[in-house]
Amino acid sequence: MQGKHLTQKERFYIEKRRGEGVNQATIARELALPRSTISRELRRNTDPTFNGVYCCRRADTLARERRHKPLPNNAFYPLEPHLQNEAAWRLQIEVWQNSDILKPASRRLSRVTFP
Template sequence: MPGGRLTQQERQQIAAGLADGLAYAEIARRLDRPTSTITREVMRNGGPTAYRADLAHRATERRTQRRRQAAPRGAEPVSLPYGRDAKAVQEYEETLTTVLMTSGLPTMMARVMACLYTTDTGSLTASELAQRLRVSPASVSKAIAFLEGLDLVRRESAEGRRERYVVDDDLWYKSMIRSARDNDQFVQTARQGVAVLGAGTPAATRLENAARFLDFVTEGLLRAAEQAREILNTETPQAGTADPSSDRG
């Protein structure tokens, strides 16, 4: 299986495959590449409907140039805590970012989430996020506001007037509760439609079936979320050996 960066010809084949409606796995098979490579490439460069081979190639060249400028030749390798491999960590962050993007998060929001989740403290300030992601503070602020609205990130007071942005297990619980509320709102609206369209008509039946399905799923979701929260909150974390190096990974 070939390694290294995608070539411009491969990107043209990706674009052609997307235009033909091929799945990422099939495009990957034809290029003899991992499916994750194709998924990451497409989602990083506009998504399946906006992907352009030439634009994607130029964007990759610009990112490579920025990395070289940020890490000049001869610079000392970055030391990560717990003996982690810096390249493996970077590749994993990109993979996690891609998964978050395919779940519906915009690129910058996915990058912020991946950055927070791969940090041992689970929290960073805006300036730390901007530095690690090599983006502007304004980009970080916009991403945080979006993630807060989904209950995926919360704020904590830090030193002075600064704030830290945190991810933890409880945020997934809150996100599940938010999802359940959204489902319930659709259920109520769907049943209003049944009354308007006339019970028993095809359109009303479709709405009623959707409402019944979401009612059932939401009940199970809430029950599972409560059970998981209770179990996780009563479990005792395994003791680990503290790493003396700073949290940079």
């Protein structure tokens, strides 16, 4: 496995070997992958509309869709791209304005307190 995602060849191999009735542990050993990777692949990318049969093409499509789907906890997700950029820019300015750089020296905290 080159990167952190399964390739189409690996998915095809999983489909072929599952069709032959080979268990997940054997497939993982043959592909030199952790068993959990095969298990997770089959669990996440087996489409119920295919009657529970793993299909490498459908699995690849599902994985790609999930990879490019924005996370729901991203506050900028519902915004248009130009508004996302504006919000991010304003947040950077706010952080910069509230930083210690702009505060007077007398208000900065010191490690040592003199009587």
